[in-house]
Amino acid sequence: MQQQNALFLESKQGQFVVRQRPVPTPGPGQLLVKVYATALNPVDWKIQELGIFVDKFPAILGSDIAGEVVDVGQGVTGFTKGQRVLAHGYLTEDQASFQQYTLTTSTFTAAIPPNLTYNQAATVPLGLDTAAVGLYSEVLGAGLTPPWTEGGQGKYSGKPILVYGGSSSVGCYVIQLARVSGFSPIIAIASRIHEEYLKSLGATHVINRHGERDDLKKAITGTTTAPIEIAYDAVSFPETQQVAFEILAPNGILVTTLQPVVEEDQGKGRKVVATYGSPHHSANNALCQGLWGVLEDWLHRGVIKPGPFEVLPDGLHGIPEGLRKMREDEAGGVKLVAHPQQE
Structure with a gap:
């Protein structure tokens, strides 16, 4: 053998x-x-x-x-x-x-x-699947319409999204998928050195992660007059979850990559869901099959980089x-x- x-x-x-x-x-x-x-x-x-x-x-x-x-x-x-x-x-x-x-x-x-x-x-693979499940799964994510299904591309035009940890592997793929889904503005929190790269992926605003909590919240809410209903925290430390959760609009959803520490009963109908990016999980099978079905084409055309x-x-x-x-x-x-x- x-x-x-x-x-x-x-x-x-x-x-x-x-x-x-x-x-x-x-x-x-x-x-x-x-x-x-x-x-x-x-x-x-x-x-x-x-x-x-x-x-x-x-x-x-x-x-x-x-x-x-x-x-x-x-x-x-x-x-x-x-x-x-x-x-x-x-x-x-x-x-x-x-x-x-x-x-x-x-x-x-x-x-x-x-x-x-x-x-x-x-x-x-893992970065993209984790981003996709967090955004599009109805069980382990925000339940949005995937952009590889009919009517999914551009569906969320004019809606803002917050991506905490924008320069992480998962964060970079969240930004790109959000762009394909039509979100705007796409607000990324990351180190300033990554600003140019993240904007090339589709981020419209890059906010320096090294700010004080209140300054961060002010900078985030200052980017848009529309309510922020979706936030994806690719870092998911207690302090990052808290900032992301507090800027969410009523009935908004926070997606985390680690276990949530924020309490949903902090009001306004806001929800928090911990994602899990394995396509082998039964809840993710069908969703990820759809993504993998278009992946070669999307990579070839630079839809996903x-x-x-x-x-x-x-x-x-x-x-x-x-x-x-x-x-x-x-x-x-x-x-x-x-x-x-x-x-």
Whole structure:
């Protein structure tokens, strides 16, 4: 049986170690992908540090996959061996991305268009799915009409939206989806150094995140006379949730990426919902299938643009140091990417 290298988290809150495991075989509806690039996400270091989300060890982490199709499972159409693809992985040994070969679910796999590299493609899956679920899911989001469905593009023309953490990976995709949905103004809270880039994605206003709470609220409400009914907090610290919730109009919705700390009974019918971006969650299946169905075209046409990245040295061995940099907030507004084929 063919062997490969994989990065294992040995135990709950334990250490990472690279060792060998068998290359898996694709079942019905699956593809075997040789992973050329995988991106790191905050959830990866939180699993190690806090012991959350994963309860079976040793475990392989990683959700963002970009690589080449090596084998095609039964019943899969539209994919061929040798094709460049990106996919949203799943936190099981056979479907996570911190290894040299992984299985992907064909419905959450898309061809990489010729204008993108493996590195760029690897920055897309989890960030985009988390943004999309938060905006468009009726269960784990704000329940808006998705822009890939009939009548969805431009539907929210003239409505303002607040994106807290605009320069985060998720925030960048929220801004782009909000633009496709027609929102305006799109108000991003981020560091000033990211202003030009965020405006290129569709933000109309970028407010410096380093302000006092009252100044922030004044700056946000000063951008629009229309009520702000939707806020997406990609940071979701207690203080950011509080600011976003307090500027919401009556009956508005705050979407968070971490557990909510604000109380809905603080009045005015405002709601808060914690999103969860995995397309493998039953509540997200249909919604994310719609997004993945248009993803190759949208990436090709630049409707959705991947974010900035930095490639880590040392392949799988370099991932633990990358996770440390993210945890210590040293990643500097770029997505960290590892190359599992690099020995």
